[in-house]
Amino acid sequence: MTAETGDRVTITIDGREHAAEPGALLIKAAEEAGTYIPRFCWHPRMKPVGMCRMCLVEVETPRGRMLTTACTMPVAEGLVVDTKSAVVEKAQEGVLEFLLINHPLDCPVCDKGGECPLQDQTMSYGPGESRFVEEKRHYEKPIPISDLVLLDRERCILCARCTRFSDEISGDPLIEFKDRGNLTQVITFPDEAFSSYFSGNTVEICPVGALTAKPYRFRARPWDLEAVESVSMVDSFGSRVSVQASQNEVLRINGVDNDPTNQGWLSDKDRFVFEAINSEHRLTTPLVKENGEFREAQWSEALELIAERLGSVRGDEVAGLGGARSTNEEAFAFGKFLRTVVVTPHLDAQLDDGLDPRFLAGTVARATVSDLEEAATILVWAADLKEELPVLYLRVRRAATELGASVVVVHPRRTGLDDVAAVKLTYRPGDGADLLGSLRSKRRARAEVTAARAALKDGPVVAIVGRTSAAERPGLAEAVAAFARDLPGAKILPVARRANVFGALDMGLSPELLPGRVPAASAQGRSALEEAWGPIPEPGGRSATPILEGLRDGAVSSLVLLGCDPARDHPRPILARQALENAGFVVALDLFLSDTAQLADVVLPLEGFAETEGTVTNLEGRVQKVNRIIPGPGRSRPAWSVLGDLSRRMGGDLGAPSAEVLMEEIATVAPAYRGLSWDRLEWGDGREGLVVPTGDGEQPLQHVPDAAALDGAGDGWALHAGRVLYDDGVLTRMSPSLAALAPRAAAYLGPADAGKVGVEAGEEVILRGPYGAVALPVGIDPTLAGGTVYVPANLPATAALGAPSHVEIERLEGGGS
């Protein structure tokens, strides 16, 4: 595999010599040499334990041939191994006989049946029949150990894969062995459920049917499932998944081990969000509003109406929002539609809840996720990764616990990474610039700051920067990046959360950008694009907030939305609502009748994840292919096809007979995407995805992070509006299993601050900000910086507050703040 064959050792497996990595585990070295050694407990992404004894092989030692477990045996020069001798076969048979003693053999009613390693390996290596006539071990079966996972202890073979995963990988060891000997069992603590964001992984790696997931349980047999590889579109990390369906219904999503990204793991949101795909609330037919009520319409009627309404106003009176949840091809078609058919410069994929598009799409010294493996120090000054980008959290955690990186976390309150962080700095939102200043200076400072300064001297440094919450000013992240650039060996990974926001920006869905990371202001870039597209509007269009303000004030009359819900996601919900209500004409292309779509004049049903083919770009700029396995519900269509149809009716032409043709065009007109093709991503060197620009492409935009002036002004309590994984986003809301997990909303204060306001936990307060007000019970969070109130964003009870930088707190009865 590596070029340094000189460093490799020669081992003999079953009489044949192979070269192997010195120190590699025998089970892995043998597999790479083409010899599969059976196993239950060993997992390539976890430490070996030698627990199940299934991988016994015979090794020659100075004291003769000996049986040993291949999963704990490092290879060395001259190692001679026999994996198929009579002794090994007898040992394997014996191990399986022992494992099967207490196994119920209820395969016909077991979810794992058909894809069960115990079943398969018993067929290959086991005894033909059982000699055990005694009573087997009995437990109540199955018992729920969390809202998503059920445990059947009778089936368990005690391989410790699940307990090791939760300890080593996800860092929330809420399941463990209990008791000993014949009574050993995997179990939670009596009143502490296995409520991990990563619990579904244990179901996937369980080598028997002991752990099953509620959303999949009894839904299908593995041999009835068709599978296609794709990329999770829950967040921008780009986890590789296997989407599995039967009879036109997605029934399961499993993780796929893609080394540069998720390494096999998924968050439970990635895994169980398929319920939303099958939701009965999906839009199935175009809807046209008449007298304030929606009625079903034909596609032709709806498109004709849109063409007429959009055609009756000047192009620059129309604006487009969205695309961050679509594929690159759809986002590209959206941008081309807006710029060449509608002819408007007003378009944005973000909703003012992200960062400067130039920074996200084209920062200099941009890091990849794989850089975390080499990093000596990782600076995380962003949202709580565990809540917003859970699989990136796993990768940072791995770097800290397995690879020895020291992690510096800066955040307004506790984060999921705190327990592995070498240094944790807490600050009041708004004071970030001051903290940055003291990190930069050499003057005396509090102990944590000194520790952080010391840690950050050790390179290479990877800085993960983003907005700690939508209430934080976006300039801070860039100032942090500007600071991080001066650190030794620094690379910067700007993060934003929404699924394909990076792809949408790369496709030019921003007034600042043209497709392929070209600055909209670049004359050269514009003329190159105009050669392909014809004339495009002058730069200087409106971004999300000015678009909404324009709609409210009448400067913009019409709005086209592509999978975008400003009424929910914009930091100023009242503005969004006023804009939508005041707009002359709103058309929403969406999967669901979102809060925003309800205010639209025409709603068009789209095909979404697992229903449409294309590519997506993750937070490091890695382009991967997403695939289709089922048709969309009812008369839903892919967005590129809808936009193409609409263009023709408006007298234009997107030139897009298929999504793949759009990719071909992207590869021509988008410099950063030059040389990409579906073929290359599916069958060529892009199997793991390709970080753009590849050698064939270039990136005209070289954005240097700018430490722009940051003002800390603002009266009242600094608001931290961090998101939680199971918020009231449409995907969670439409997945019943996940919707049930949403946390209760509260306004969290530090204990001293609660005293200052004169409230105790549970008492109601009113939070009033410039964008809205909400009444919430008080929660106590001792990890908050003083003067800060934390309100989890986008829960049903908190959405109306929006994300202002400061709020006032009022007690419900009596005195104020």
Next chain:
Amino acid sequence: MTADTLAGWSAANRRRAEAMLAAYPDRRSAVMPLLYLAAMEHGHITEDAMREVAALTGMTPAQVQSVASFYTMYKRDGVGRYLISVCTSISCFLLGSDALLAAVEEETGTAGGESSDDGLFSVEHVECIGACGGAPALQVNYELVEGVAPDKGAALCRWLRDAGPEIVLSDEMQQLFGGRRSFDWAIREHEGAVAPVPAFAPYGSSGEEGA
């Protein structure tokens, strides 16, 4: 954090817990001594005790439960004032431990590892307690008595009930109820069984206050 978690503990045990936590570079290393201490505080290892130890060591309660349930000497159910452990391993079995166990259970009114109704006795059968040379053997509160015939075993229980000794001592019981000892031919000094064992000082179980 220690103060909050241990608010309900006695001052002496709180001090011991703090000393144990300070004795290790990694807090979680203190899990086993802390469990022992928690058992002393609560009488046995309750769910609350496991939660407290988890909070002190930075482990999850499930991990603490895993440790606590692995070792049989961490009692998760209440035990009587006198815990009688009858060895049923091979040497003792061959020399009549079944009869001894039956006699002890009958005398104390306990059956199969239960506690007596009056809370005075708990009886358990255990694996080898290292007294094969003096089989059959038993322990009272982990103090060893060797060569115990069934009738002597019953007499021992009656004596415990009637005399109600505050502290049981191996040598005293051996003299009253025991038979042949493993090491009758060897060392005779009483050190170890009656004198404080320095290594146990932090547990406060050997008559010496913890550091």
